[in-house]
Amino acid sequence: MLLYLTKRLLLAVAIVVLAVTLLFVMIHSVPGDPASVVLGPRATPEQKALIHEKMGLDEPLPMQIALFFGDAAQGNMGTDVFTQRPVRDIVFGELPYTIVLILTSITWASLVGIPLGCYSAVRRNSFVDKIIGVLSVSMIAIPSFVMAVYALLIFAVLLGWLPAIGSGNGGFWDGVQHLILPAFAVGVGWVGYISRIVRASMLEVLGESHVRMARSFGLPERRIIVRYALRLAILPTVTVLGVGMAHLLSAAVFAEVVFARPGLGALIVHAVDTRNYPVVMGTVLVTTALFVISTTLADLVNAVLDPRVREGL
Amino acid sequence: MTAISASDARLIRGNSAWAEHWGQLRKNRLGLFGLFLVIVMVSSALLANFIVPFDPTQIMVGPRLGPPSWAHPLGTDQLGRDILSRVIMGGRVALIVALTSLAAALSLGLVLGLVAGFGPRWLDNGLLLALDSVRAFPVIIFALAVVTLLGPSLLTVVFVVAVTSIPVYARVVRTQTQSLRDHEYILAERAMGAGTGRILGVHILPNVIGPLLILVSMDVPLVITLEAGLSFLGMGVRPPTPSWGTILNDGYSYIQNSPWPVIAGGIPIILTTLGFTFLGEALRDIFDPKLRRDV
Numbered sequence A: 001m002l003l004y005l006t007k008r009l010l011l012a013v014a015i016v017v018l019a020v021t022l023l024f025v026m027i028h029s030v031p032g033d034p035a036s037v038v039l040g041p042r043a044t045p046e047q048k049a050l051i052h053e054k055m056g057l058d059e060p061l062p063m064q065i066a067l068f069f070g071d072a073a074q075g076n077m078g079t080d081v082f083t084q085r086p087v088r089d090i091v092f093g094e095l096p097y098t099i100v101l102i103l104t105s106i107t108w109a110s111l112v113g114i115p116l117g118c119y120s121a122v123r124r125n126s127f128v129d130k131i132i133g134v135l136s137v138s139m140i141a142i143p144s145f146v147m148a149v150y151a152l153l154i155f156a157v158l159l160g161w162l163p164a165i166g167s168g169n170g171g172f173w174d175g176v177q178h179l180i181l182p183a184f185a186v187g188v189g190w191v192g193y194i195s196r197i198v199r200a201s202m203l204e205v206l207g208e209s210h211v212r213m214a215r216s217f218g219l220p221e222r223r224i225i226v227r228y229a230l231r232l233a234i235l236p237t238v239t240v241l242g243v244g245m246a247h248l249l250s251a252a253v254f255a256e257v258v259f260a261r262p263g264l265g266a267l268i269v270h271a272v273d274t275r276n277y278p279v280v281m282g283t284v285l286v287t288t289a290l291f292v293i294s295t296t297l298a299d300l301v302n303a304v305l306d307p308r309v310r311e312g313l
Numbered sequence B: 001m002t003a004i005s006a007s008d009a010r011l012i013r014g015n016s017a018w019a020e021h022w023g024q025l026r027k028n029r030l031g032l033f034g035l036f037l038v039i040v041m042v043s044s045a046l047l048a049n050f051i052v053p054f055d056p057t058q059i060m061v062g063p064r065l066g067p068p069s070w071a072h073p074l075g076t077d078q079l080g081r082d083i084l085s086r087v088i089m090g091g092r093v094a095l096i097v098a099l100t101s102l103a104a105a106l107s108l109g110l111v112l113g114l115v116a117g118f119g120p121r122w123l124d125n126g127l128l129l130a131l132d133s134v135r136a137f138p139v140i141i142f143a144l145a146v147v148t149l150l151g152p153s154l155l156t157v158v159f160v161v162a163v164t165s166i167p168v169y170a171r172v173v174r175t176q177t178q179s180l181r182d183h184e185y186i187l188a189e190r191a192m193g194a195g196t197g198r199i200l201g202v203h204i205l206p207n208v209i210g211p212l213l214i215l216v217s218m219d220v221p222l223v224i225t226l227e228a229g230l231s232f233l234g235m236g237v238r239p240p241t242p243s244w245g246t247i248l249n250d251g252y253s254y255i256q257n258s259p260w261p262v263i264a265g266g267i268p269i270i271l272t273t274l275g276f277t278f279l280g281e282a283l284r285d286i287f288d289p290k291l292r293r294d295v
Helices: A002-029 A036-038 A045-055 A061-073 A087-122 A127-141 A144-158 A173-206 A209-217 A221-233 A235-243 A246-259 A264-272 A277-305 A307-312 B004-014 B016-027 B029-046 B084-117 B121-135 B139-150 B155-182 B184-191 B195-231 B244-253 B260-287
Strands: none
Touching: A002 A061, A002 A277, A002 B121, A002 B139, A036 A277, A061 B121, A087 A127, A087 A173, A087 A221, A087 A246, A087 A264, A087 A277, A127 B029, A127 B260, A144 A173, A144 A246, A144 B195, A144 B244, A144 B260, A173 A221, A173 A235, A209 A221, A221 A235, A235 A277, A246 A264, A246 A277, A246 B016, A264 A277, A264 B139, A277 B139, A307 B121, B016 B029, B016 B260, B029 B084, B029 B260, B084 B121, B084 B155, B084 B195, B084 B244, B121 B155, B139 B155, B139 B195, B155 B195, B184 B195, B195 B244, B195 B260, B244 B260
16 A cells, blocks of 8 residues: 555656646747747847746756756745746635635535435436436536626626625625635536436445345335445545546636636636746646646545555556 | 348348437437537538628627627627627637547547557556646646647647647557457467558557547537637637637626627537537447446
């Protein structure tokens, strides 16, 4: 187990390093000069050189990469080209908003999705099961940004029930109100996804011998389903959530833009708009790390649950 | 005369495997609905030049942000352009992006997967690490990073989709190739002196391409979503070229003034992704029930 853990962690670090290196190589191989994009066409060579120095673009490529990781390892991710603030402070200032949004979304999606999937499996092939099935596929298929804009249109603009933009004035209740619509848009696809996974694994578990055993003892059906079947059937969901981090992050980007919420997504979109390379690189590093950490965690949970996986790597 | 068994009948009517599949699809109501939506979307994209009532980029003197009317069934946008015409042309853009990028990803993924699956161990390991590091980016984050570098354009979207899909396809091809290459008929072929090219081209490729095509077809809605999403952020298709994403974004900017552009921009995205998803799921169940991939 310890060997597996070490291997998996090393692989995770290698992937993050490779991914960011790839990005550096791409930046370098593109003909355009980031400095002229920032400064506009009338920039003097001196101004360009200054910006180059600030962005670290005056070093040779391998040096740039080494410097970036050296700095990142010490918790330094460069400074914002425009405001001169450290990128680390900016990124970690925005991170909590995104984490809160993602956690809220996934929580409500699980609370709705698990019972739906469970009910579907128990009432297999019934009319309600089929309706839930079609709804689940639809919820997965509809893009989250369309969902976000429609939610904004219906609940904020037309009905005026909830605030449209921002993250609130700092008060708890106000924050919750501002969180409802974005969390709805991010989570709705996951309701469908979770309900499908739970349904499939419930069907598998319900056919197993310990459930038949419980039945033959005459235990009440509700207790069999919740205590003996669902407890096992939920496990695959946990591992899928890790891999699903990428989808959650993508959905969060759109939700933050549509609802003008602060967060990593809004930050990176704005940084891309203004060609603020250090901020883009910092955000990419943190999101990629976040993603790799969550997939690695999911793999580890999987390995703990299933000994066969450990042997595989 | 002896009775003809079902399998003989199948031999006589050569195409009945397809007839059987069609029969299965016909029984799947959701799949049929998906097929209908896909046909509507594809044919309107193909015939776009002939059926648009107005030039989608023509700025007109009529009402701005007008509600639906007989002249403009989906209303007009903030510049007075006819939204229906823009929606039809936007479908064409979405389809072009989906087809070109998926074709590129398919061919490159196929080659890389075959190489990884059939080549030496070190090459396999190296390729896997490279593929996994590309996959380490959440797609939208990768897309945004690429846009910073290449600037927003149709080609950038195609590039992003191709690069992010290649690892998925290559992995599927690799796994299939590896399971096939130790089969006895491959060994026999090799014993008879067949080269790597013949083994890959004649024996492995036909076995790999089927499942891969189903995967690719199920990715069409994802690509359409990504194109619309990037265009929505103003980082995909450039104006004045219409895209469903830009229509939605234009509508979003004026959401306080009129709900119609937002409604008109979102519904084609929803219908198309639903259509391709329903059809893809039905096709997968028909052709290969085992091929169930996580989202």
